[in-house]
Amino acid sequence: MTAPQNAPDWLLHDELSPDVDNDPLAPMYEGSARGELVLPFCTSCLLPLDLEQPVCDGCGSLECVWRVVAPVGTVHSSTVMHRAEPGLVRIDDPYPIIDVELASGHRLIMTTLESTQLPLPIDAPVRVAFRNLGKIAVPAAQPTAPAETEASS
Numbered sequence: 001m002t003a004p005q006n007a008p009d010w011l012l013h014d015e016l017s018p019d020v021d022n023d024p025l026a027p028m029y030e031g032s033a034r035g036e037l038v039l040p041f042c043t044s045c046l047l048p049l050d051l052e053q054p055v056c057d058g059c060g061s062l063e064c065v066w067r068v069v070a071p072v073g074t075v076h077s078s079t080v081m082h083r084a085e086p087g088l089v090r091i092d093d094p095y096p097i098i099d100v101e102l103a104s105g106h107r108l109i110m111t112t113l114e115s116t117q118l119p120l121p122i123d124a125p126v127r128v129a130f131r132n133l134g135k136i137a138v139p140a141a142q143p144t145a146p147a148e149t150e151a152s153s
């Protein structure tokens with residue numbers, strides 16, 4: 001079910017690929033390139049942080065540490081985007097945007113690994129895989145059966 005390496009992304013043009021070297025999310029992109037989901041935690045109290053969250057809500061620390069987390073979660077909310085941005089979005093069809101609540105406690109907005117116009121139901125289990133956007137891998141949701149989420153692969 002993984003997209004072939006080097007195939008163009010189904011949704012976005014490759015030019016939108018971020019410049020990883022100068023991006024504060026570089027640790028996440030580097031992890032994604034290895035097929036690992038890497039997200040920030042507070043260095044002091046280990047609270048899961050939002051991407052680019054400068055200050056911990058729990059203890060006020062300004063430092064974060066990036067760690068590999070389990071690439072599993074559930075759909076917190078989802079919507080279908082009907083506005084296509086010419087030059088940015090490769091397709092004319094609507095596409096899903098999903099707010100995934102990860103088992104690690106993080107929340108991450110992403111689309112699906114493969115093109116679909118079906119909205120994902122709230123609480124549906126998902127596995128996080130990676131889309132290739134130019135030379136960058138970015139997290140993308142893959143619906144799973146509940147049993148599959150628990151299985152070790």
Ligand SMILES: [Zn+2]
Binds near residue numbers: 046057058
């Ligand atoms: Zn903290």
